[in-house]
Structure formats: C-alpha cells, structure tokens
Amino acid sequence: MLSQQEISDRFEIQDLVYRYAELIDGKRFDALRDTVFTADAHIDYSAMGGSVGDLEETLKFLKAALTDELFPASQHLNANVQVTLDGDSASGRVMCFNPMHMSMPDGSSQVYFIGLWYVDEYKRTENGWRISRREEEKSWVFNTPDFMDL
Template identity: 75%
Template sequence: MLTQQEISDRFEIQDLVFHYADLIDQKRIEELRDAVFTADAHIDYSAVGGSVGDLDATLEFLKSSLTDALFPNSQHLNANLQIQVDGDSATGRIMCFNPMEMTLSDTESQTYFLGIWYVDEYRRTENGWRICSRREEKSWVFNAPEFMNF
C-alpha cells in the first residue's frame, strides 16, 4: 500500500512530466532550465534524430529546432506514466504521442506522428522534483517526410 508521501511524490512527478510537455509545445524552452531539469541533467533525444548532452546543449538544440518557422504546431500527449519512487529519487517510463506539423515550403506543410517513450530519472530538490536524466525510445513513426531518417 502506498503511503501519503509516495502518492504525493507520484502526483508531483506527474505534474512535472505534464509541465515539460506544455513548455515544449508553447516553445518556452528556457523555462525548462529551472522548472523541469536539474542543472546536471543528461538528455538523450537521439532516438528521433535529436541531440544528446547536458542541459545547455539540450536547450540550444530545442531552441534551434522547435522554431515556429519549422514546426508551427506540435502536441506532446503523455500517458501510461509508470513511476517508481525510492526516497528522494525516482524512475519513470512515460508514453508520448507526438503529432508535429512541419513546414516544407512557403505553401506546404506536413503533419507526422511519433510514438515515443521517455525513460526518466528524477531527483527531489529543494525546489521540488526535477528530471535529472531523460532518454527517448522510439516506438513508431507515421507519415514523416521522406527526407527524415527515423
């Protein structure tokens, strides 16, 4: 049976995961620094062609790739949150359904869909739970532009 603390921790981590998705979709990338990740976070987006590295490298990658000109619209829908708490640390496996509208030219765009898993490690900090490690695992891709190699 879960304790009240474990239930509270799981809800806080769930809110953290949802907040990440909301910030990404609003392209409020810099806010990820203090609100979502630890300063020493390691993030691996390579499963879908993204960067691998520390927090600064990740934020630079996100700022340069998630522009309105390239991706005017996206949604990161998280589900099937599987979170295990162990004191001040936790792990999670989170499903993400991710439609992305990509601009192909001045008059053409294409929407494609990604199914990914986030494999996370979390740490309780003085400011609440934060992601200290995130690795994406690709599950499936649908309708991606031909030039993308997923």
C-alpha cells in the same frame, strides 16, 4: 498501501512530466531550466535524430530545431506514467504520442506522428521533483516527410 508522501511524490512527478510537454509545445524552452530539469541533467534525444548532452546543449538544440517557421505546432500527449520511487530519487517510463505540424520546403505543410517512450530518472530538490536524466526510446513513426530519416 501507499503512504501520503508516496502519493504526493507520484502526483508531483506526473505534473512534472506534463509541465515538460506544455513548455516544449509552447516553445518556452528556457523555463525547462527552472522548473523541469536539474542543472546537471543528461538528455538523450538521439532515438528521434536529436541531440545528446547536458541541459544547456539540449536548450540550444531545442531552440534551433523547433522553430515556429519549421514547426508551427506540436503536441506531446503523455500517458501511462509509470514511476518507481526510492526516497529522494525515482525512475519512470512515460508514453508520448507526438503529432508534429511541419512546414515543407515547397511552402506546403504536413503533419506526421511519433510514438515514443521517455525513460527518466528524477530527483527531489529543494524546489521539488526534477528530471535528472531523460532518454527517448523510439516506438514508431507515421507519415514522416520523405527527406527525414526517423
């Protein structure tokens, strides 16, 4: 049976995962610094063609890659949040279904879909749980624009 602390930790980590998705889809990238990641976080988006690096490199990448002009809308639906607790640290695996609405070079638009997993490490900080490491693991893509290599 789980203790009250373990139940609380699991809910806090689940909320953290959902907050990440909300901030990404809302393009409020700087808020990731204060409410989602640790200052020394390592983020690896390379499975889907993105950056690998520390938090500041990741924020720079997100701001350049996910502009309103290129991606007017996206949704990161997270599910199957699996968490293994170990005191003030934890690990997790999170399923993500990610439709992306993309503006095409000819003026049209296209929606494509990505299925991926986030493989995470979490740390309890004085401000609550934060992601200290996140790595994307590709599952599938559908309807990807011809010029993209995912």
